[in-house]
Amino acid sequence: MIKRTLFFGNPAYLSTKNEQLVVDFPEEGKAEKTIPIEDLGYVVLEDPQITITNGLLLKLVQNKTAVITCDKQHLPCSFLQPLVGHSEQTERMRYQLNASVPLKKNIWQQTVTAKINNQAQHFLSRGKNAIRLKRYAKDVKSGDFGNQEALAAAFYFQNLFDIDGFSRNQKGVPPNNLLNYGYAILRAVTARALVSSGLLPSVGVFHSNKYNAFCLADDVMEPYRPFVDALVYDIVETGCGLDELTKSIKADLLMIPALDVVIDGKQSPLMVAMSRSTNSLYECFAGVSRRVLYPEFV
Known part of the structure; x- marks a missing residue:
């Protein structure tokens, strides 16, 4: 439901x-x-x-x-968020906290590869050249040694919007304000799913800023970001004013949890897919699986 x-x-x-x-x-x-x-x-x-x-x-x-x-x-x-999100929370958190460095590096490699591939597919859906992004995705190594994620993000945002001088900056020109709002909603969706899967949103596999209470949420949401980008792109294409987050724009961005995505070959609302991603992440921590399920941009 x-x-x-x-x-x-x-x-x-x-x-x-x-x-x-x-x-x-x-x-x-x-x-x-x-x-x-x-x-x-x-x-x-x-x-x-x-x-x-x-x-x-x-x-x-x-x-x-x-x-x-x-x-x-x-x-x-x-x-x-609730203090208790899952009946096996203590055991699940123990698996998460005891995850080995090689496992976390492998999870981050999968996450970055999925994110860049989705960025490339978003480019292709807009008729843009995605060869460079595909190359970045293939070059992602364990732990993303070489920082392909940052290289891909820089190229992606420099060429995504047909807006002179646009760059991804939280305090930058529109549609940065729309992206900020959309990512904040996506972050809440991710944190909710992590808590429901019995995991700690604050203990990440890559993000580790001691001032960030949602490090793991920031990790897991990465491959989902292009879906927010696509929604913002559609809003920009309407030609409406972007300087202010109007009620109409907010209404569109608040539909993020209900966006249709494809995960493991099946179509699913984003919020349901996120729960599958977070549960598959737990299974990796527990040693049941080696694969994190992430959606594919189609």
Whole structure:
């Protein structure tokens, strides 16, 4: 079942009754609304005047619903996750923490190769030359010795958008703002799946910044980034203004969890595919498998 994403960009009072999320609005004459909590995968809270009850937070966490809050720039900045996401969590975390260096290097090699191949396929879908990206993908070695990921990313973004002077920079010109928003949503999707698979999002196989609480999420989401890029590319092609993240643009970006992707030869919503990726990652940590399942851009 595809879980729903709810976005709240205006003042509201959120509570719960009869296993429903209840929405009350401060405006006179605006009717109360209810949504079954079991249908929810993500709740995005943007307006600073939103009030949410502890009872609702408890039920959302128990349902493994990701609650995402936004900062003054309207970008997702925090993510509420349960302390216990899986019945075998302690054992699974032990496998993760005890993973050998060669295993982690192999996982990162698979991850980078999958990411660059997806970037190449995205290029081909836009009628762009992907020979160089395909070469980078073939040259990825264990642990990505040689940093093909960075070389591919630099070439990819220099040639993706037909915008003079565009480069990938969080504080750069649009559509960097759209990419930032999309990647933040993707990061929350990844973190939610990792917790549900009983893994620690903060302990990565490659990313290891001590100030980053989502190192493993940043690892696993890499091959999924081109799907966000493709969505942003489509928005850019519409010719709409990009300086401001309008409600329409946010609505499009909030569809990321429901995007159709192909994983292991089968079509699946992105959020479901992500759970398959994180579970296959656990199986690698546990020694059951040597292959991480990642989607293919088609």
